[in-house]
Amino acid sequence: MRDIQGKTSLCFHNDVFILNSASIVGKKEGEGPYKDSFDKIETDPFFGTDSWEKAESTLQEQTAFLALEKQNLHPDDLRYIFAGDLLGQEIATGFGMVTLGRPVFGLYSACSTIGEALSLGAMTINAGYADQVLSLASSHFATAEKQFRFPLEYGHQTPPSSTRTVTGCGAFVLSSQAGAAKITGITTGIIMDYGIKDALNMGAVMAPAACNTITRNFNDFGRGPGDYDKIVTGDLGVVGRQLLFDLLAKEGIDISAQHMDCGIEIFDGDTQSTHAGGSGCGCSAAFLSAVLLPKIASGEYRRILFVPTGALLSPVSSNEGQSIPGIAHAVVIEKG
């Protein structure tokens, strides 16, 4: 019981280290401002396969093995895998994790999946149920377009509030062995539905969930914005960021000095015409691995609050006229 923190958080008293991580992204992400940070940039959108879905599975598989290889680990060194993606019935994970041959928990939390995967992985290690696990999440621009919107070559316009799904994957080996960063706490997301129905304004859908999770994290841990070097949301984009600031202002909280959004960072909105920014599971996952963790390892950031955000819609719920619920999972990451 000693790990329970406040009403909805956990503070881990056993060590949960991020032993290692890997990121692989697509061509467009590899042309963005962080092109030199990712482990690998795959210029073939099919990843050497003949379908978008197989491409995303291959992306997951390659990223998982890359994360293991960096530390000379074998899949057998993992006790569990926590993995997810955006596709119906989670087929990117279902097919991508076959070759690892380890016990898998398949997760869905839309674009916040990596937050859920890291949370559950950290809980598992903290509880002593595993010594080493793998947490990962992926997204692919083409599979997401096909799943949620239109065929890729269908001509249409998107409004300035829309985002572009990142082709990318981030994989993290969590371990009780010492690593450069560690997960010290989590605040799990509560589903928030403010009645937004516009599937092309995901920032507006997710901002209330991000606000709720960040506020609960502060309350549960007795912390404020100044206790974190960075507060990093997943894929709110420029519209969602403004809404998050406005919602937090009502609570008397100002995080503008610490805030960063993976979706805004990962592309150059001016030159890459990505409108409000990047989105997708792979956006926050790859960004955490490629950009944030190295800065934690170097000591530039001592403690961050990583808050991937997700919009829990499906084409069916949208067609049925339902509003879109949002969710955000917070993970406290500190220097190891």
Add this chain to the structure above:
Amino acid sequence: MENSVKKEYQDHVKSITPKPNLPLDMLKAFLVGGVICCIGQGIINTAASLGADKQTAASWSSFLLILISVILTGFGLFAKIADFGGAGALVPITGFANGISSCALEFQTEGQVFGIGTRLFFIGGPVIVYGLATSGGLGLIYYILLRMGVI
């Protein structure tokens, strides 16, 4: 949660969400749509000058515009034109051709029957369904008015 809180948030979202630049978008649509129509008219005039009657010349125009649109879709160029020109590229027959061919491309990996066969009209289907329904309804009105001696 109280509905007033939701309503207040929704109104706030509406007020801060950037809107597309309507005059600029309309200008782009006018340009792209205009160019497509000029190409179509060019085909009609050419066919007519080669001796085709009015109806045949118009058919050549539709046929070639569809062909060009499908080829551009295959090369990944139509989506870029539509991203710039919006409805200017979508409203002429070119948009319909793109809607069908982009589905064929996208779903070919799922097979000839359940992929292409089932999903070919994923975008074009509603246009056909409601186009036919509307023309049927208008035809009925026309017939009634005709019988009543109004027309």
